[in-house]
Amino acid sequence: MAWDDIEAAGGLAVITGGASGVGFASAQHLANKGFDLLLADVDxxxxxxxxxxxxxxxxxVHTHVTDVSDAAAVNALADRAFDLGEVAVVMNNAGIGISSSTWENPDAWRKTFDVNFFGILNGVQAFVPRMIAAARPAAVINTGSKQGITTPPGNPAYNAAKAAVKVLTEQLAHELREAGASIDAHLFVPGFTYTGMIAAIMPEKPQGAWTSEECVSYLFSRVAKGDFYILCPDNMVTEAIDARRVLWSAGDIVENRPPLSRWHPDWADTFAAFEKG
Incomplete structure (x- = not known):
């Protein structure tokens, strides 16, 4: 289904994590395109x-306080949305960042998965069946992360949850296609973006980061092209560099290299040469 058809049909855009960051910037963008808004957030x-x-x-604009980790709360959000009118866009965007280790802090793993993965799954399961039944042009946009694709060391719980979002969204796109539904699915993968989560660590925007507005402008330019995988560049990382890094990560399996070889000292020079092309 072409994005032009979704824009032409109009309707309601539902955005979780919509009170700030890329969620709020997406709300601004979609409102400028004529969509009504239902913003969900815990705050x-x-x-x-x-x-x-x-x-x-x-x-x-309408608002609905929602904890996306609670399936009943997300179902209530969906009830509210469909009471308001036809749902055109669902953006499952809410997320958190908690430090983690593979063998410590199990609560961080559970909290991260509850919001960053199950929050998106709850959104898909609450909205998609009713969107299919509505038989109108629509889109589901799930927010992933490059950390769920190249899985750098440092926060394994976050990486694993975002990797699960990637797989979920790929499966969603396939199932929608097989069902003949007029609904597009997109995996939105921001680059280094200056959001509230980053601002809590870095009070001033780093030169290398994009603003939320830049990231969202790129997102919807790619949605308009019908792209599924939308990896956003930033002021440090180009599309070409992203592509090389993704290829290298896949190569760990094919070439039987050590896991996360990009960060392995024995492979540092080889990776650096590969990244340059």
Whole structure:
């Protein structure tokens, strides 16, 4: 289904994690394209501020406080959405970042998966069956991460959850295609983007980071082309570098290299030469 058809049909865009960062920037973008908005977030005060800003700019916006890790809460969000009208876009975007280790802090793993994976699965399962039944042009956009593709060392729980989002979204796209549904699925993979999560660590925007608005502009330019995998570059990493890094990661399996060989001292020079092409 072409994005032009979805835009032409209009309707409601539902965005989780919509009160800030790329969620809020996506809301601004979609409102400018004529969509009504339903923003979901755990932060009621942030939702109110976001709604006020969007309303002042002329958007028709609704809010719903939602913990995406709670399937019943996401089903309630879907009930609200379909009561409001036809759902055109669902952006499963809410996420958290908690430090983790493979053999420590099991609570961090559970919390990360509850939000970053099950939050997206809850969104898919609450919305997609009703979107299929509506038989109208629509799109589901799931927010993944490059950390779920190249899986760099440092936060294994986050990486594993985002890897699961990748697989879920690939399977969703296949099943929608096989069902003949008029719904597109997209895997949105931001680059280094200056969001609230990053701002908590770095009070000033690093030169290498894109703004949320830049990231969202790139996202929807690729959605308009019908692309499934949308890996965003940034001010440090080009599309070409992303491609080389993804190829190298897949090569660990094919070439039987050590896991995460990109960060292995014995492979550092080989990877550096490969990355340059």
């Amino acid at each position: 009621d005060a942030a939702l109110s501020r976001a709604a006020a800003d969007l309303s002042d700019a002329g958007a028709k």
